[in-house]
Amino acid sequence: MADAAGPPSVLRLAAPRRLEYTRLARPVPGPGEVLVQVAAVSICGSDLSGYLGSHPRIRPPTILGHELSGRIAELGPGAEGVGPAVGDRVCVDPTFGCGRCRHCRRGRKNICRDYWVLGESEARPGAFAGWVAVPTGHVHRLPDAVSDELGAIVQPLAVASHAVRHRAGVEPGEVVLILGAGAIGLGIMLTARGLGARAVVIDVRADRLRRATALGADVVVDAAGDPAEVERAVLDATDGYGADASFEAIGGNDPRPLARLVELTARGGRIVVVGMKLPHGELPIADLKWGEKAIMGSQAHPDSFPAVLARLADGSLPAGPLVTHRFAWDQAPAAFDLLERGADGIVKAVVSAAG
Numbered sequence: 001m002a003d004a005a006g007p008p009s010v011l012r013l014a015a016p017r018r019l020e021y022t023r024l025a026r027p028v029p030g031p032g033e034v035l036v037q038v039a040a041v042s043i044c045g046s047d048l049s050g051y052l053g054s055h056p057r058i059r060p061p062t063i064l065g066h067e068l069s070g071r072i073a074e075l076g077p078g079a080e081g082v083g084p085a086v087g088d089r090v091c092v093d094p095t096f097g098c099g100r101c102r103h104c105r106r107g108r109k110n111i112c113r114d115y116w117v118l119g120e121s122e123a124r125p126g127a128f129a130g131w132v133a134v135p136t137g138h139v140h141r142l143p144d145a146v147s148d149e150l151g152a153i154v155q156p157l158a159v160a161s162h163a164v165r166h167r168a169g170v171e172p173g174e175v176v177l178i179l180g181a182g183a184i185g186l187g188i189m190l191t192a193r194g195l196g197a198r199a200v201v202i203d204v205r206a207d208r209l210r211r212a213t214a215l216g217a218d219v220v221v222d223a224a225g226d227p228a229e230v231e232r233a234v235l236d237a238t239d240g241y242g243a244d245a246s247f248e249a250i251g252g253n254d255p256r257p258l259a260r261l262v263e264l265t266a267r268g269g270r271i272v273v274v275g276m277k278l279p280h281g282e283l284p285i286a287d288l289k290w291g292e293k294a295i296m297g298s299q300a301h302p303d304s305f306p307a308v309l310a311r312l313a314d315g316s317l318p319a320g321p322l323v324t325h326r327f328a329w330d331q332a333p334a335a336f337d338l339l340e341r342g343a344d345g346i347v348k349a350v351v352s353a354a355g
Contacts, residue, residue, distance in 0.1 A: 011128040011332050013060045016053030019333045024125075029076030029133045034083065036092060036139065040152040041127040041332075041351045042067035042323075045182070045251060045275075047119070048339050056277070057120050065127030066094035066118045069142060069151025070353075073131070083136035090139040091151040091309075092132060093158075094118035095300050110162075110300035128332065130353060140305045143313035149323055150312055152350050153183070157308045157319055158301035159274070160187030164195070165307070167298040168245040168270045172196030177234060177243035179223075179261050181208035183322055183348050184274060185249035189217055194316055197245075200237050202230065207345045215321060227260075234264045242266035251275035259283055267291035274298045325349040 009021040029035040044067050050058030058064070069091045072084050084090050096116050097109030104112050118134075119126020126132070142151045164170050176192045178185045181203040189199045193216055200219040201212040209220040221233045234242065246265045248258050255278055258271075262284050265271050271293060288295060311317035324347045327335045335349040 009329075010063060010125075010130055011329075013051060013058075013062050013064055015060050017051060018060075019051070019336065021330075024129060027129075027131050027133045029074055029079065031077045032079055032082075032135050033076040033133045034072050034079055034136055034139055035074040035076070036068075036070040036090060036132050036134065037073040038065075038068055038070045038127045038130050038132065038353050039089070039148040040069050040353065041065045042152040042156070043335055043339060043349045043351065044156065045184075046117075047126075048336065050120075051336050052340065057116075059121070062119060062122045063125035063129045064119045065129075066092075067152055067155045068092050068094070068127035068132070069148045069154075070127075070132075072139070076133070079136050084139055084141050089142040089148065089151065091142055091154040091305070092118075092127075092134055093138045093140070093301075093305060094126070094132075094134075094155065096138075108302060110302045115300075128351075140309060143309060145313045145315075146309060149326075149350050149352075150320060153319060153322060153348055154305060154308050154312070155301065156183050156348075157187045157191075157312075157317065158304035159298075160184055160191050161304040161308050162301045163247060163272050163274050163298035164188055164191040164245075166302070166304070167296055168247070168272050170195050170197050170245050174198070174244035175200060175238045177246040177261070177264055178202065179246070179248050179257055180250035180275065181205070181212045181220075182249065185247070186212060186215060186322055186347065187319065188247050188249060188274070190215060190317055190319060192245075194311065198237070200234060200243065202234075208347075211321070211345070211347065215318070231264065238266065243269060245270045245272065247272045247274055248276055249274050251277070253278050255282060262287055262293060262295065265291075265293055267293065269293050271295040272298050321347075323348045323350050327351045329353050 047064045049055040097104040097112030098114040174197045198218045201217045202221045204224040219237045332351045
């Protein structure tokens with residue numbers, strides 16, 4: 001159980017698949033910073049890949065965790081009166097750019113060449129430290145209607161919102177196709193449906209397709225079946241045209257699913273890559289050319305936290321069911337183990353610092 005001093009210990013990734021609890025001094029916020037005492041941490045797929053030793057930027061030893069909520073515990077010099085006050089409940093934008101390059105100056109720190117995220121190195125510890133010190137502009141007050149648990153998944157929901165709103169520009173009446181019904185894919189589905197679009201969700205896991213249906217997917221398709229049946233289902237749902245906007249939300253580096261997504265997108269449609277990090281691979285370039293289809297990346301979540309928080313507060317983003325598993329602070333290693341095994345029904349695992 002955490003006390004007024006914060007969580008009982010720090011969870012440190014000492015080596016791939018080796019987590020250990022240790023002690024660290026409480027951080028001191030610098031000029032313009034606030035110190036956040038962590039209340040809840042949601043484990044991201046990148047945390048899991050860092051734990052497994054396969055993430056391109058995360059190298060042990062480090063302290064993982066960038067999806068978090070908490071309370072302002074202390075203000076650094078110059079932070080008084082310019083943002084949340086001590087005691088305020090907040091969520092944290094964990095992404096940073098250099099602040100100097102043309103991308104950062106244009107408000108696009110998410111594509112800064114020096115982009116980094118809390119928890120990617122021991123010098124930049126994440127939420128499993130129990131405390132994070134960040135600039136005032138990186139914290140957002142949680143509305144009373146948004147719990148600490150929901151606050152811990154605002155960041156992945158913001159990733160989904162950016163992909164749908166800012167990149168694809170989804171409009172009412174369109175049909176979106178989502179490849180992958182994990183947390184990001186389901187967040188994309190909820191965001192698109194909130195804008196008045198219809199959603200077709202494809203996955204290979206029956207448990208995830210059941211959850212997509214429960215959350216309001218218009219059509220779900222089992223990608224493990226006959227490819228011809230998958231195509232038929234998508235075409236039937238789109239009057240034979242294909243999807244207006246398609247989203248890749250499975251990650252990995254196999255180019256074949258993305259190539260398939262291009263084929264299932266309508267002429268004039270948009271394909272948004274949210275999860276994949278392909279070092280190479282072939283795409284159906286002729287299909288892109290003749291159909292005037294646009295393929296684009298979507299990185300992180302610039303300017304997306306306020307919209308997500310507003311929709312969580314008014315109930316128009318019913319994201320609570322995305323949190324499927326809950327753990328106490330001293331049970332966090334079990335959460336990573338469950339995620340590695342891909343336990344049936346798991347979407348988001350949230351670790352609470354309160355017990």
